[in-house]
Amino acid sequence: MVVYNKQQKTNTLCNNLQKSVATLFIFGIFMAVFVSSASAATLTVGPGETYTSISSAVTAVSSGDTILVKPGIYSEIVDLQYKTDVIIMSESANQVDTMVAGFDANYARNVTITGFNINGTLLGGSYGIYSYEGRNLTIEKNTISGYLTGNGIIIKNANYNLFADNTITNNKYGVYIDSSYYGTSSYNTITGNNISFNTDYGIVFNDMYISNNLFYNNYLMNRYNHFSASAVSIWNTTRSPGVNIIGGSYMGGNYWGRPDGTGFSQTHIDADADGICDEAYVYGADVDYFPLGGFAPIGDVSGLDESAVGTEWIVWNWTNPSDSMFNHSMVYLDGVFLTNTSEESFNATGLSDSTKYEIGIKTVDVLGNVKPIWVNDTATTLDGTAPASVIGLNESETGYTWINWSWTNPADLDFNHSIVYIDGTISGITSTESFNATGLVQDTVYEIVIMTVDTSGNINSTSVKDTAKTDLQIVTPVTTSTGSSSKKSSGGSTGTSLRIISPEETSEDETVDKQNAGVADLEETPLQSTPEEPSDVGNEGAETGSTAGSLVEKTESNSTPGFSILVGMVCMLSIVLIHRRKD
Template sequence: MRNRTIFSITLAFIFIISISAISSAREITVDDDCGADFISIQEAVNNSVIGDTIIVMPGIYTENVRVDVKGLTIRPESNNGSAQIKPLNESVSTFLIEADSVAISGLKIIGASKDYPESSIVVSSDMNKLTGNIIENGCILLGSESSGNLIAENKISNGEGIHIGCCAVNNAVLGNTISNCSTGISESDQTVEIRNNRITDCDCGIRLSFASSIIDNNTILNCNIGIKLGDGCDVDIVNNAIMSSAECGIFDTENNGRKRIYNNYFNNSLNIKFAPGEGGNTWNNSLTSGSNIVGNPYIGGNFWAKPDGTGFSQICVDLDENGIGDLPYNIYENEFDYLPLVSQSSPQNSITPTANFTASVTNGTAPLVVKFTDLSENAVVWNWDFDNDGLSDSTEQNPVYVYRAQGNYTVNLTASNGLNTSSKITNITVEKRVSSTWPFVYVTSGLNVYVIDTATGTVISKVKIGPWPERVAVTPDGENVYVTNSWDGNVSVIDTATNTITDTVKVGSYDIVVSPDGKKVYVTSGDSNNISVIDTDTNTVTATVPVGNWPERITVTPDGKKVYVANHGSINALDDTVSVIDAATNMVTATVHVGNWSEGIAVTPDGKRVYLANEGHYVSVIDTATNTVTATVDVDNSPHEVIVNPTGKKVYLAGTKKAYAAGTDDGFVSVIDTSNNTIIATMDIVGGSPTGLAVTPDGKKVYVTNSNVSGNGTLSVIDTSNDTLSASVNVEFSPGGLAIVPDPESVPQVADFSNNVHKRSAHL
């Protein structure tokens, strides 16, 4: 009973103190000249209590203000921008708000410059209101874990816009006008309501990452990117107008299928841009009565316009005149807006399309890669018949096709707006090939395996695999590609004639190699410390071989008798071994001790030596007759990829440079002379870290895939005659492992293989 009495008295005391503080709240005036309570805002804050209002008279106040009094209001005498605050110390914030429930409104706050993004208002507390301010050369920054704040009706220009830190909830950004900033509004890892803002002439209008937010009724104009969505975004984007973006309206850098995007007005040369991802985003609401963003009577999908008037919504027919297009809009791969909005004010039903296109080349030797560029007018549907057999080969607007066999072909494009059609044809002449090297590589990235024409870097096909495909191996006849998928723990089998998945084997996690006779596939399984053996006739696992700790890479001797496995080890269990497997018995017959963090491994064409890249900075040379290390080559860098030239005279190593630092991704390729195991050349890979190596069957070229921090990459080409980089082709994805598909004409023929080659040449 006594404790309960003390508690009641304490509550009563707190209540009395609170009432006393509120009743004592007053207005305090500040004038930079004289005639007021104080001449600086900081002095007024220092002498205020909870609930006070500080009224700032017209003038210029040069100071840095720290607000640590709860419930304080700071406002000007009049909201005409005549009360201006500039930072005394330009490297810190003009206002630092550390107390809860502070309101700052109507002030003109001038930051130092764009070079100081924290030079205006920084908030590290909750339930604050920043409204009606004019901010130049600075930004508003909400620190991490600052919740329940309102940022509304401010005018922000020539700075960093509004930045919202992580790990908070219930913040709102409403009705602000933001112009000429690096980013209009950015937020990370929290829930924010972003409504009714106008953002113009910024590099990025709105940027989100790990966000669960609502983006509603904003206007984004003349920005480089309208909205940029990063990792882990689960957002609703509705009722917005995104126009005249230089790069794109929305850039979805993850494409993870957790966004609802509808009733927006897009009018950009490129409305949507995707990075590789699983897709599955929602692009339309269910058909609902109600005025949509262009004034039509139903809420459905989005209005897809382009500045030149060729957007889907500007062309697609609407025969029932309900303001919803009669065709779904294919945004990207399997992404569709099934209820696209159209304009009821334009006579779309009377529009007649005109088919037109160009081909990157119209004649050349096989295999001939042709990129078709659509120039049709008033079209929303495209049907391409690449060999004029009456069957549609592609519905992409700008497809790529490979003519693999000699012949004369007629290409027929039929363009449509859903009601009327138009066609155009052109001829393609393909001559007999003169090169014995088939110029296609298969490269893993994101959720896909890309098929690339190495001459131009053109992606000629894309096979959706699943999360995190890692390494690639090709059967000797070039008919099948095997890909390990680390996320799903399986191996996908791709038919190279059709570039479709024909089988999936539930095994494996990282590296993969095919036996020289094409009958077996060996796969590393790091999490279970074993090697799985797949029979290629049945695509079933026929054996499992325990090896060392975390098997990383694998290679097979040219006679197919031995399999060498590099055991990488883990953080908690280092390993420094290579396991040697007898392919006939599937038993480990030897263990070779090498350096820690073993990575890439390759065997010479004569089968006498194995070269092993150790991330430390050197390469171990193993004698396969004795299974002992006979030499060590100091690379002075960190190698993790290795291949041997078909002549056996050179070994190529790739990895990150010794001077690698955070934020950089430069790599290297070094060449070892196998006659004396010395490095004879080193090439810098600038702007990319090597992720894979492959050498052509004739040994004349080495291809290097390089990934960089921007999410894009390059395909570097090395001329092995002089060991110099002869070319670098940009690819618009982050590449991983790669393998070269052999030329069918150079593969040793079996009885009916020539017929198979002829049939296969007609496919993409």
């Protein structure tokens, strides 16, 4: 028999009551969850769906519902004003194929927007997401771009919101946080975002009453990365293990880069290679104690020099540093970034001839930190342009067997010489401004062709031509007659000789007159004595020889030396003819 005392009964009743209350509490929670789950709905938006626009689904949405948007282009500003506990998400979640013109989230509570390509080019709006007095919003994993005159994200008097893992690029301002006299924007968290290539600022805190916003683990790469109007913000979290936004092994602050390579994280050392700069980033009253990035003290490339050069290309070679932290080199040409390469050569193409180019190389470590030290070299492409042609080509003098041409060389600084062709055959190479063609045939037309060449060997294919004719040698007969003697038995006789007249003699009348005077003297010279004085035959031969000699002498004195031999032969022929007549 079991006996229970009063105390035991009381304890038993209490225990049973506690169990009953606990059971009812758990049941109530289960029913609440069940009812809540049963009441939540998913509204699908897309072609062929009940809702073809996001705005129509928002009109029908209730707290706790989810709006699922299929890929497509939705040219609409979605109004989420006063909406509470709503999730709007793209079906693909890839931030590319579901494009929306923008979202208004004024006075919204506990609203999530995720997975969209929010693009300003659709309607030309001034913001991607705007919230006035929004609270507990989650804006994550979106691409927000194209608001060139406005903001990617702008909030005002908004608190306790999360902006995470978004790509915010190509806007005027990336993230713009503002407040008014009636409120403040505080306790917002901005983390994991790629805020880059915005034309003015990456992040703006535009009011001094903004405070206690946490900004960490963001990648900034803008012309100006941040502006803070005396706002009190926190720019880093505690340094702790974890993969950060640039792939480093520690969480901390933000990556502060600039497109031109001069950002803080790009120019400061990370000697222990933990992915965090050894110095804090200080900008006015703002301090990021653990800025991401920094470069390990890696070496520079060495031996940078051109190895081959053409008229439109240059090949440069170098040796990479042996540091284990080295990853690749950044290659610039004339200050313009061209490519990243881990190779030890680069071929710059599409260049202009006869032009100097400068290559610049910076080394980058495995964490993406750029060493802010240039290694440079210059080289000049080869000359691919031929010099101009000669001008004024014309014969300056001519002779029986030669022609002298002259001209003016081109003014090109790299002109080297001219190639001279006579009747299609190379006859000479000269850097002067004249050429004497010799060994020609008299009274013949010759063509000269000149092509210019520069110091690089480029030949001007446009030839310059001229023609000229050699002089003619003129040969004329000269008649001489003997004078008559006192004895008429044989009478006088007439002899004929040849005389060559040069062009120099025919070129001037005065010279011709003098030559004719010489011929007259020859005509008066007796070539034969009379046959009635046989006793003087010996003397006659001597006289004849003397006369012939005199004839030669006179002829030579009135003609060029080249003709004297011919005249002498003519005289000897005359003597022979005289003796034959006597016989």
